[in-house]
Amino acid sequence: MNVLPNVGSSAPSNRAIWRTVLLFALYLVGLFGLLYGLDRQLVDPFTRGIAQLTRVILWLGGIQATVQDKVVGTPAFAVAIQNNCNAIYETALFASAVLAYPATWRQRLSGVLLGGVILYAVNVLRVLSLIYVGSHFRAYFDAAHVYIWQSLFIVFALGLWLYWAGTVARRPQD
Numbered sequence: 001m002n003v004l005p006n007v008g009s010s011a012p013s014n015r016a017i018w019r020t021v022l023l024f025a026l027y028l029v030g031l032f033g034l035l036y037g038l039d040r041q042l043v044d045p046f047t048r049g050i051a052q053l054t055r056v057i058l059w060l061g062g063i064q065a066t067v068q069d070k071v072v073g074t075p076a077f078a079v080a081i082q083n084n085c086n087a088i089y090e091t092a093l094f095a096s097a098v099l100a101y102p103a104t105w106r107q108r109l110s111g112v113l114l115g116g117v118i119l120y121a122v123n124v125l126r127v128l129s130l131i132y133v134g135s136h137f138r139a140y141f142d143a144a145h146v147y148i149w150q151s152l153f154i155v156f157a158l159g160l161w162l163y164w165a166g167t168v169a170r171r172p173q174d
Contacts (some may be wrong), residue, residue, distance in 0.1 A: 016102065024100035028067045031092040039083070044070075047086040054081075054127050072127070077134035078116075079127065085145075087123035090157050091116050097161045111164045122156060 012020075035043055047136045051067045057072065058065040066073045098111040126149050134141040 020100050020102065020158050021116075026094035027099045028093065031096055032089065035088060035092060043083055043086070043088055046088055047081050047083060050086055050124060050127060051081050053124055054131070057124070074131060074133065074135060076136075077131055077138070079131050079134060081127060085127075087119050087153065090123075091119045092152060094119060094157045094161055096162070098164060101165055101168065106144060107168050107171070111168070115160055115164060117159060119157060122153065126153060149174075 012135050048067075051070050051072050054072045055065045055067045058072070063074055072081065076108070093159060095112045099108055101111075103111070107126050130141065130145055130149065134136055135142045137144075
């Protein structure tokens, strides 16, 4: 007696799941390798761009700020945006998951582009909030930076991918 007659009828096969996992791993290794190889040509300018945008936003908010390379300074605090704090690797992780997911190339491309923009914006907010914490609650800066924001950002990226995948799964593939 089959109590759940429709179980498995729309579920992906084990082969499809393993294919997606393998593609995810390949995209991840490829993107991380590309980023590692293009550190000076791509990652460093990207990180300096975050520093410059952060300075502009602070200036628009009436806060005097300076930028030297990847360091954003205010009269009260300065933060160095390192390559591990620029969200580029988290974006590569997100992009790998999107690219590996069984969807149309149009859906994947829009997911990578829109998701990348969202992750970039959240990371700029992260940098701004860390400057605020460092300026006003210096004793909590390390905890906010290492524990709270790293965890929140990874959870946010995962949630963004789950939202994207759920949206794609509900739409017919072109």
